[in-house]
Every structure is written in C-alpha cells, then in structure tokens.
Amino acid sequence: GNSVTQMEGPVTLSEEAFLTINCTYTATGYPSLFWYVQYPGEGLQLLLKATKADDKGSNKGFEATYRKETTSFHLEKGSVQVSDSAVYFCALVFTSNTGKLIFGQGTTLQVKP
Amino acid sequence: GAGVSQTPSNKVTEKGKYVELRCDPISGHTALYWYRQSLGQGPEFLIYFQGTGAADDSGLPNDRFFAVRPEGSVSTLKIQRTERGDSAVYLCASSFEGGSTGELFFGEGSRLTVL
Numbered sequence: 001g002n003s004v005t006q007m008e009g010p011v012t013l014s015e016e017a018f019l020t021i022n023c024t025y026t027a028t029g030y031p032s033l034f035w036y037v038q039y040p041g042e043g044l045q046l047l048l049k050a051t052k053a054d055d056k057g058s059n060k061g062f063e064a065t066y067r068k069e070t071t072s073f074h075l076e077k078g079s080v081q082v083s084d085s086a087v088y089f090c091a092l093v094f095t096s097n098t099g100k101l102i103f104g105q106g107t108t109l110q111v112k113p
Numbered sequence: 114g115a116g117v118s119q120t121p122s123n124k125v126t127e128k129g130k131y132v133e134l135r136c137d138p139i140s141g142h143t144a145l146y147w148y149r150q151s152l153g154q155g156p157e158f159l160i161y162f163q164g165t166g167a168a169d170d171s172g173l174p175n176d177r178f179f180a181v182r183p184e185g186s187v188s189t190l191k192i193q194r195t196e197r198g199d200s201a202v203y204l205c206a207s208s209f210e211g212g213s214t215g216e217l218f219f220g221e222g223s224r225l226t227v228l
Contacts, residue, residue: 043204043220043221046216099206099208100145100172101148103157105153
C-alpha cells in the first residue's frame with residue numbers, strides 16, 4: 001500500500017546548524033509530496049510541496065526535492081533557528097484521492113540557542 | 114477567528130459513553146476533512162466532505178464513528194460507545210476546493226481521552 005516513512009526523532013540541533021530530515025515513500029503511482037509543520041500550540045500548516053519528479057519545494061529557508069528514483073523527499077535547511085522548533089510531517093496525496101493525505105509519523109526538531 | 118475552529122479542545126469521557134466533536138471550517142471552504150492522530154503517529158484520514166455530502170468515508174474505523182455536515186459548513190464527528198482505543202487527537206481541516214493540491218488548513222484538534 002501507500003505509505004510514508006520519516007527518520008526517528010527527536011532531532012536536537014544548535015542554532016545555525018544544518019538540518020536534514022529524511023522522508024521516503026512507497027506509492028503505486030505518482031503522488032504529490034508535502035511537508036507540514038506543527039508549531040507548539042498550533043495546528044498543522046503546509047510548509048512546502050512538490051507535485052512532480054525533480055520539483056523543488058521551498059519556503060522559509062526550507063527546501064525539499066522530489067526524487068522519484070529514490071522515492072524520497074528529504075527536508076533541508078542551511079541554518080536553523082530556535083523558532084524552527086516544531087514537529088515536521090512528510091505526506092503524500094494522489095490527485096484522485098482529493099485531500100486524503102497519507103502522513104509519516106512526524107519528526108520532532110528542537111533547536112537550542 | 115479566520116482559522117479552523119474545533120471544540121472542545123479537550124474531552125475526557127468514560128468507556129461506553131457518546132461523544133460529539135465539532136469543527137467550524139474557514140468561511141467559504143467547501144471541502145472538510147477529519148483526521149485522527151494517535152500519540153507518536155501522524156494524522157490518519159477518517160472522512161472527507163465536499164459540501165454537505167461525505168465524498169469519502171473510507172477511513173472511518175467502524176460503525177461507531179459517524180460524521181455530518183448538514184449545511185455544508187460546520188461538521189460534527191460522533192462517536193458512540195467509546196472505547197479506550199478511541200483516545201487520540203481528532204483533527205479537522207478544510208480547503209477551498211477538493212484538496213487535490215494537498216493544501217489543507219488544520220485546526221488545533223480535539224483531544225479525546227476515554228477512561
């Protein structure tokens with residue numbers, strides 16, 4: 001079946017460190033891929049997305065590239081800030097299953113000053 | 114507010130009781146979704162409404178779970194004969210269209226604890 005797997009957390013980094021959160025997927029077809037973020041006390045919100053192979057999504061200094069050959073969508077940021085501390089979820093959706101997102105288990109990021 | 118609103122934010126109930134969780138979507142959003150998030154897991158799809166009708170209820174775990182959206186705006190998730198395994202955070206989300214772009218707007222969730 002279709003699924004998303006993320007690296008285990010928590011991830012603890014110092015401010016200005018480089019961030020990578022790994023995400024791989026299994027899918028029968030060609031989904032769109034997303035990263036959602038949940039800041040403390042807030043609802044999930046879309047961080048970035050990519051709809052086809054080799055697309056790069058970017059927002060707020062975060063980037064992720066849709067790699068069909070490795071079925072991956074790793075999240076990266078060159079220099080994290082304390083305010084990036086949150087839970088990050090990788091997800092996929094097929095356009096035929098409108099809005100039926102399949103999420104990974106989430107990765108907690110803690111950035112220390 | 115302008116976001117998705119869910120009530121109650123916390124609900125503690127006893128096994129076997131009936132529970133209702135309410136979702137008020139963003140004004141003008143025709144699509145509404147319910148997800149369930151267990152501790153340490155990502156959200157899992159329950160049901161999707163387009164307008165007043167349930168377009169996809171394939172994620173509802175069993176017939177104790179039911180959801181309505183009678184006027185195409187507010188939705189209520191209803192759980193009968195609650196079990197301890199129903200304890201989770203229930204998330205509501207809305208989107209302007211069918212959500213095929215994947216951009217859903219989530220509420221903060223209703224945390225349900227079944228004792």
